[in-house]
Amino acid sequence: MIFLLGFSSGFPWVLHGSVMTLWLQSVGLSRSAIGFFGAVATVYAINWMWAPLVDRFRLPVLGRLGQRRSWILLTQGLMLLSILMLSGTDPQQNLVEVSLWAFCIALFSATQDIAVDAYRISIFRREESDDKMPYSAAMSTTGWWAGYGFIGGAFALYLGGETLGFSWPQVYQTMAVLYAVLMVLVLLIREPQVEEADAVPELIPSHGNPVVGWFNRYIAAPFEEFFTRCGFKLALSILLLLMVFRLGEAMLGRMSLVFYGEIGFSAEQIALYSKFFGGIVTAVFSLMGAVINTRFGVVKGLFVGGVAMASSNLLFALMAVTGPDVNLLLLTMLVDNFSAAFATVAFISFISYFTSRTYTGTQYALMSSVSNFGRTTLAASSGVVVDSLNGDWALFFILTALMVIPGLLLLLWIGKQIQQYRDLREQPAQTDDPEGSVLGP
Secondary structure, eight states: OHHHHHHHHHHHHIIIIIHHHHHHHHTTOOHHHHHHHGGGGGGGGSGGGTHHHHHHOOOTTGGGGOHHHHHHHHHHHHHHHHHHHHTTOOTTTOHHHHHHHHHHHHHHHHHHHHHHHHHHHHTSOGGGHHHHHHHHHHHHHHHHHIIIIITHHHHHHHHTSTTTOOOHHHHHHHHHHHHHHHHHHHTTSOOOOOOOOSOOOOSSOOTTOHHHHHHIIIIIHHHHHHHHHHOHHHHHHHHHHHHHTTHHHHHHHHHHHHHHHHHTOOHHHIIIIIIIIHHHHHHHHHHHHHHHHHHHOHHHHHHHHHHHHHHHHHHHHHHHHHOSOHHHHHHHHHHHHHHHHHHHHHHHHHHHHTSOSTTHHHHHHHHHHHHHIIIIIGGGGHHHHHHHTTTOHHHHHHHHHHTHHHHHHHHHHHHHHHHHHHHHOSOGGGSOOOOOGGGOO
């Protein structure tokens, strides 16, 4: 079920990302325009704003299925509708309408992620977390890449390639059928238990006002609990790390499909090597990453993933010089997806261990939103960067490799803070303990 929900989270990125990029490129949009179009994914960076609603508000009728499943089904149904509406548009005739429906897919996907992440964390009891969380993260990552890469992504791009020759609207209509199947499968999974807060601090005097009381309970309390439990310095450092650590990877990812097309790879080759092969490699390395991160800790896992991330970006720079060499592409995909798998498993485990079980959806959404701000909003400028370099792809990829360095330095500093935090904790068993053994010695 974790694999299925991971698939559900990854698949929308194909619809408002990969397929949309190739569709826009096929009608002649510039690199800058395509890059800025990716800003629709900014909603992933702000979904913490409505996370308390998803975390606690019980939907009428659908709510009988459970807090998590009901929200997942609602958002999937809305995405299905948005996909069908998008398939009836034409970017040459009305780019604004295309943008609107792509934004709707991203919005409902970002809302779905709140419920999916809360489900994945809540499914395990606290005493199971140390052993099972990295494997849960690995299975979620494998599912995400199955949706984005070797199943959903590869299938979508292959449909739009020269062999089958589907139009891009027809590709979206076919993908809508796949989403209907996902909704049926979600009905078959079980619902985890949602914990309630024992006591909620009245951060803002409510004086009996139900609106202020709701704000205290569902918005202010989750943020106050996170900063109090972790300490302001560690909490702020964690949020800063989440913002900058994968920025270079995101800048590269936003332009990678444009790059492949410009140097001469076909849509079928992109589907086979980038989506199918790359996705399978990511799935394999995700499982390996779970074992290694459990043994050595996610802080070290993040560091290894960051170094590999910079290395893969340099391989892209080499490809920009040599041209469309399939062997070099395979090597690049191997290293790139190793870094993606290793870093993602460690990243998900890292965030999960700093998340309260009482405010699961809200706190996880806060931290993942900060991470997504770098991956979406900041990365939207990637096309402008390439254009400002006069299309010098090699220099662009070198710059994205250098972007990894600040994150690695910050990670080393956070590692020391975590150790100091452990030393100062006197009674960790009485709270949601975020510094489990999985963080490393």
